[in-house]
Every structure is written in structure tokens, then in C-alpha cells.
Amino acid sequence: MQETSQSKTNAGRFFEDYRIGDVIRHAVPRTVSGGERALYQALYPARHALYSSDEFARSAGLPKSPLEDLAAFHIVFGKTVPDVSLNAVANLGYAEGRWHLPVYEGDTLRSESEVIGLKQNSNGKTGVVWVRTRGLNQRDDVVMDYVRWVMVKKRDLDAPAPETVVPELVDVIAPQDLAVPEGLDFTAYDFDLAGEPHRWGDYALGEKIDHVDGVTVEEAEHMLATRLWQNTAKVHFDTTARPDGTRLIYGGHVISMARALSFNGLANAQMIVGLNGGAHANPCLSGTTIRAWSEVLDKAETGAPGVGAIRLRLVATSGGEPFALKGADGKYLPEVLLDLDYWALMPI
Secondary structure, three states, rough: OOOOOOOOOOOOOOOOHHHOOOOEEEOOEEEEEEEHHHHHHHHOOOOOOHHHHHHHHHHHOOOOOOOOOOHHHHHHHHHHHHHHHOOOOEEEEEEEEOOOOOOOOOEEEEEEEEEEEEEEEOOOOOOEEEEEEEEEEEOOOOEEEEEEEEEEEOOOOOOOOOOEOOOOOOOOOHHHHHHOOOOOOOOOOOHHHHHOOOHHHHHOOOEEEEEEEEEOHHHHHHHHHHOOOOOOOOOHHOOOOOOOOOOOHHHHHHHHHHHHHHHHHOOOOOEEEEEEEEEEEOOOOOOOOOEEEEEEEEEEEOOOOOEEEEEEEEEEEEOOOOOEEOOOOOEOOOEEEEEEEEEEEOOO
């Protein structure tokens, strides 16, 4: 009689499987084609000119139009899921994210992560894992890196809790530490082709922008997007993975949708170069209509001609009043889906 075994299949790591200092080389490198750009723009109302036109990109000093920054992030992130968050309850947040190099068609991306923090939750059933992930190209250049932390189930509830290590992370990436792509030059920037006249100097600290539009998320598009990024987390596909029998919309899908909606009012915030922090404040499910608003948090000059850096808070909501974020108790309002703090590059 032939024996059956699961010894060759991957059940994913559980909380007790992580050790501080572990470096995980994630499987399945991916060569980027024009298909990623086309599908990204089909899934999200993405219209930033630098990512839509080779000619516009060349006029800004780049060799051609790169892959959207968030598409590169999704590819790098997706590689990590089988090793970091296959058994996740939720992805909790991000910090210290930097885009070091643009990604172009033909580049091959792979990912590796280092475990930098562990903390078992008081319920003894789950724990939080912090990892620093790097995305590398075929030349082993780091194209981006970021820290994220995720709540992961325990396999054995009796497994001893590890020593608690919570990494110290900077709240904001200093402007001088942002990587401006080599050759980027906005001195000949075409505002007509970009879609809006607003430049870096037109935005004031504390200014808030209602992006007006909304997009209702459906199951089919979410699952297509999540498969596109090769994200295999069970909570996004398997209705038995969550107690309420729903599929959780991938948080990155919400990020990209909100970023695309932000075009209306921030069309010239062309390149994302820094991720200061982010929180998926409340779950997003199919049928939710995502809306977005932004707040200008800071501005800085760069050494690149005609290029300024602008720090933005991007908030995605499922409704409610624009610009409402937290209640009197300091907690996120139930309609807030995402609170993202990032640096973008904009013509001065």
C-alpha cells in the first residue's frame, strides 16, 4: 500500500519557526515585461505620465518609462508571502521603505528578508514578526527595501514564547537619504501632458486634498491582482481561513487603488521614493467603495534639477467625511482602511 505524506509540501512558517537574524532567500525570481504595466493600469486607474509614456520619461532624463513603483513593490512583496505571511492573521504595518533604483522591462527581481523582531501576543495564539525585505535585480543591485510586521499564527500553542525583540525604526526617512534616480530632470516638465498645472511650490504644509473619486472593489479584480503579484496568503483566497468566511482584500491592492485615485489633485507627484510608515487600519472586503484623501506633511528640495520631494499622508476610506481619521479615543475610525506616509518626487 502506498503511503501518503505531506513532507514535500509547504505549510508555511508559523510564529515559533522564526529566529532573530534568520535570512530567508525567497523563491521564484521574476522577469518584468510590459505585461505588468498593462495589467497594473487595467487593475487600477493609474495615469501618472512618467509610467505611461516612454517619451515623457525620456523628457525627464530617464532612458524609458519604468515600472510603477508600487508594482515593483508588489512583486518584491509577493515573493515573501510563502515564507513570511502564508499563515498571517493580518499584515500590520510598514516602515523605512526606500526605492533605490527604477525597475525597467527586462529586469529580473528577487527578494530576501531578515527577521529583525519577534513578540508573542498575550493570547498565546499569535505573534508579531518584523522583517526587513530587500528586492534585488539581476545585477544584485538593491532596487528597494522596507520593513514590515505581520501577525502570524502559532502552530503549537504550548511552544515557548521567544525573547521579545522590537526593532527601533525611524519615524521618517530624512530627505537627504532619499534616492533620486540618476539623470532625473524636471526642468523641461510638460504640465499639459502630465494632466495638472500644480507644482511643488503650489502645495502648502498642512494642506488637505479630497481626491473626490471612488472605486468599488470586486472579488474578481482583487483575486486577479493578488495572483498577478504571486501573493499566496490564504486569507486572500480561502474563505475557510477567516472566521467570518470572507476573503480579505490584499492591503497592497488598497494602497495602489488609493495612489491611483490620488492622481486627481496630485498628478505631478510622479515617483514614490520613500515609505515612512503605513497601517492597514481596518479590513477591506469585496463590495467596499474605496475613496482617498491626502495631507501635505513636509517638503524638501533635492539635488536633482527641477525636482522637489513632497511628503504626503495618503488615507483610503470606505466612506465617511473627508479628512476624518481618528476618534476621540485616538483609534482609527472604522471607515479608515489605510493610513500611508510616503515621499514622492514632484517638479518644482
